[in-house]
Amino acid sequence: MRPIRLRDFVRIGDCYFSVLGYRNTERVKCFLRYSPNEKGDRVKEKRRFKKLSHEEALAHPLAKKYFEQGIFRVPLNDVEEVFKPEERLKDVMDLNVKKIVEFFSSIPLGEMGVTGSRLIGLESDESDVDFIVYGNWWFLAREKLKKGIENGALLDLDDSAWEFIYRKRRVPIPYELFIAHEKRKFHRAYLGETYFDLLYVRGYEEIDHGVPEEMGVKLGKRTIEAKIKDDRYVFDYPAYYPVEHKEIEAILCFTHTFAGQAFKGEKIIAKGDLEDLNGKKFLIVGTKREVEDEFIISKDLIEKEGFRLSDYRELLEK
Numbered sequence: 001m002r003p004i005r006l007r008d009f010v011r012i013g014d015c016y017f018s019v020l021g022y023r024n025t026e027r028v029k030c031f032l033r034y035s036p037n038e039k040g041d042r043v044k045e046k047r048r049f050k051k052l053s054h055e056e057a058l059a060h061p062l063a064k065k066y067f068e069q070g071i072f073r074v075p076l077n078d079v080e081e082v083f084k085p086e087e088r089l090k091d092v093m094d095l096n097v098k099k100i101v102e103f104f105s106s107i108p109l110g111e112m113g114v115t116g117s118r119l120i121g122l123e124s125d126e127s128d129v130d131f132i133v134y135g136n137w138w139f140l141a142r143e144k145l146k147k148g149i150e151n152g153a154l155l156d157l158d159d160s161a162w163e164f165i166y167r168k169r170r171v172p173i174p175y176e177l178f179i180a181h182e183k184r185k186f187h188r189a190y191l192g193e194t195y196f197d198l199l200y201v202r203g204y205e206e207i208d209h210g211v212p213e214e215m216g217v218k219l220g221k222r223t224i225e226a227k228i229k230d231d232r233y234v235f236d237y238p239a240y241y242p243v244e245h246k247e248i249e250a251i252l253c254f255t256h257t258f259a260g261q262a263f264k265g266e267k268i269i270a271k272g273d274l275e276d277l278n279g280k281k282f283l284i285v286g287t288k289r290e291v292e293d294e295f296i297i298s299k300d301l302i303e304k305e306g307f308r309l310s311d312y313r314e315l316l317e318k
Contacts, residue, residue, distance in 0.1 A: 085113025129196035135203025216275035255286025
């Protein structure tokens with residue numbers, strides 16, 4: 001079997017975990033997402049399941065067994081089933097997924113997949129499509145998505161959809177800044193009435209590219225200004241922003257909210273936890289699913305959009 005990687009799912013007993021990393025040789029880095037619950041709104045094989053919040057996952061009995069250093073770490077021997085998006089794409093190919101696959105038909109079928117609830121058969125009628133494209137093919141897919149919005153083949157999100165995402169994620173930056181950053185990412189769209197996210201996952205040949213995944217020694221909260229040196233992995237998990245900074249090597253972002261938030265050459269302001277990992281310092285943004293007081297914003301974008309940085313002094317001084 002191919003290595004377990006980001007956005008795969010694994011099953012332990014009756015519980016389903018989403019994989020959160022690429023290096024899973026001894027233990028699978030993951031987080032508990034679905035567990036049996038009589039009041040759950042998801043049904044599989046006549047059993048009810050519930051999608052767990054961050055807090056509910058930590059309160060689950062399996063957390064005592066597997067939770068450490070901020071995530072679940074499950075020994076490979078305890079994994080009973082692996083769900084790989086690229087291998088099970090045909091199994092989840094309903095009409096909504098088929099339309100998206102056909103839209104990205106220039107990409108090889110083996111370089112695409114669907115993750116989330118659809119991958120494990122626990123989708124609801126309201127479930128979105130979490131659509132993956134692997135490796136370098138993702139950049140082609142993102143460009144196609146952008147052109148699709150421009151020529152009307154796809155639809156951008158309307159105001160109510162953006163507001164829903166903003167509230168759901170508890171984004172700590174003002175709404176107008178959130179929208180300015182999101183509008184240029186081109187990783188969300190509607191195909192007809194079907195909403196989908198375009199998610200990046202590294203190809204197998206580049207799984208071990210040196211970006212840290214482990215927790216370091218916490219050094220406290222820090223707000224920094226820096227310049228982005230490279231944007232190859234800013235849509236990855238963790239999103240990786242190497243920076244020009246006298247003290248800090250890079251920003252590691254563990255929330256989808258701030259993936260693709262800034263690009264090569266841009267000056268940014270970021271707040272998160274400073275950590276020491278093997279003698280190098282990294283700023284960690286997104287230490288929880290709901291980011292609360294951590295952020296990345298592009299100073300260049302703020303200036304381009306005509307906003308005044310001085311208007312956000314309260315945010316920057318928290």
